[in-house]
Amino acid sequence: MTEKDTVMEVNDLHTYFFNRRGVTKAVDGVSFSIHEGETLGIVGESGCGKTMTALSLLRLIPKPAARIVSGEILLDGQDLVSLSDSEMREVRGRKISMILQDPQTSLNPVFTIGNQLIEALGARGKRGRKEMVAQAMEGLRNVKVAAPERRLEDYPHQMSGGMKQRVIGAIAVSASPKIIIADEPTTALDVTIQLQYLRLLKEIQAETGLAIIFITHDFGIVARMCDRVAVMYAGRIVEQADVRDLFNKPHHPYTQALMDSVPKMDRTDRLRAIDGQPPPLWDLPEGCRFASRCSNVKDLCRNEYPNTSLLDNNHSVACWMTQTEWNN
């Protein structure tokens, strides 16, 4: 594999919520980088901070409750955290786009598809209406919507879920961004439609070389789509590796347990369930956050959060088990 350009680098990002309950540490020291043409999967359960990480990258976190407390988000060497709101507007849609989970709610029901596509194109700079209509049609054709000239006049309710998600994809890539953040884009779709959509995303990626950050709870999607994976638990990345390394040899007990708890198509032996619940993000334990559910827990785990250690081939794990002191 050749070394590709780094598109985005996130360093030690912290996004906290401040409310009556105290401080909720939704994203608590997350670092990763993503290269051109690469797909990074961020996997985790609900409440682990994966969506808040994505929203932080776009600076779309709910204000004023949440704030990026520290860390940097470097896109082409520019730190997004320090940009003003109006500068940030220039970044959204043009350099980073987002595809959300539910196609029923991400399109405006009172405007036609064409209208919404042209609005996205118009935000990219003033051009003639005719030109933009032609471009909107081209956009729909790229996402394989049949008969785009008729579809432009349709309202969202006239389309199926899979079709709507394609339109959203067309809007997302219309300004040829460098990164698309896809937050569980296929959860609301049927399996055969999901396969069509995942393939479409891969094709668009192969043509344009864009980087995709794929947020999901499903290891199947990761196996199907991603080059690299970051596993998140309670606001932190606990393991990060190339997709094959992670599936062949998961190191963190949480990653292992999560993989074992998913039923497989070719096996019926008893599932290994993970007992208990993740800790609440406003009352985190001092030590490792997985300690209370981990089967290999030791005293050290409860007292101190493990450093992230780098194994070979860019595989990093935050667990005391992989560190030398453990064996002594």
Added chain:
Amino acid sequence: MPEELLRAQNLEKHFPVTKGLVLMKTVGHVRAVDGVDFTINTGETMGLVGESGCGKTTTSKLLLRLENPTGGQIYLEGEDIQTFTGSKFKEYRTQVQAVFQDPWSSLSPRMKVKDIVSEALVVNRDVTQKDAYDRVKEVMEQVGLAPEQAELYPHEFSGGQRQRIAVASALASSPKLIILDEPVSALDVSIRAQVMNLLVDLQQETGVAFLLVAHNLATVRYMAQQTAVMYLGKIVEHSPTEELYENPLHPYTKALFSAALPAHPDDLGEEIVLVGEVPSPINPPSGCNFHPRCPFAMDRCSVEEPVMKDMGGNHLLSCHLYD
């Protein structure tokens, strides 16, 4: 030989599509369930898979008698459930129970857990509230919750615990059949395994049968002894689960299996990508319902409707390819 518990015979549910407000005219029918046959055995699980709109949920509503069929019969232990009235019907309600997908909306937020769990007993079996509470304690322990927690309200529980409560309330009347409509899809990955293991254990303890409606094929593989694949209101393939997963025959089943996500980045098998989407059940295609999307469609598929045939070993299939 497993014992038959419930049998659906040529089951049909057509919803009328009407036009006009005062002088309503029926302009067509949505053929949600269109001639379905299956048998659920005592103490076994039957999986029902298919995409949205294929009629899975309508089928389970018919079994619960929340909808009345427009054709066909359902027999529970040999008796036609449509003939049940009065106390007999109340008894049926205690025999067939349901657990739904979303434990956030299926439990009343204003009732205590003990009242939710005992409701089916109090309403249908005229048990006194006090006796019912004793049963509540039993089932709470069966589903892995503390009996004292019955005094709490649903909002005080996590998602996995709520689904346990839903299972407890289905279990309270010691039913013979529980309909599980996507019982784990609303739960987090690590919690799903807990609930699935619980359901399998309960079946072994109590001998209850399940109808498992799900779109996740691996879930069905894990829990069901037999599996039926539905497409547009019809069962296209029905077989013992192991046989179906090892040897799927119908092109739709094959496509469904190939669309299932891999367990490892290296096992990307053969991919059958279906063109287009499920057609409208108001005007289903002629002949075989699946022919417009089928990669192997032949001339006769668009004309002649295939009939269900046994391919050996109880592997039922409705497809012209294997004639």
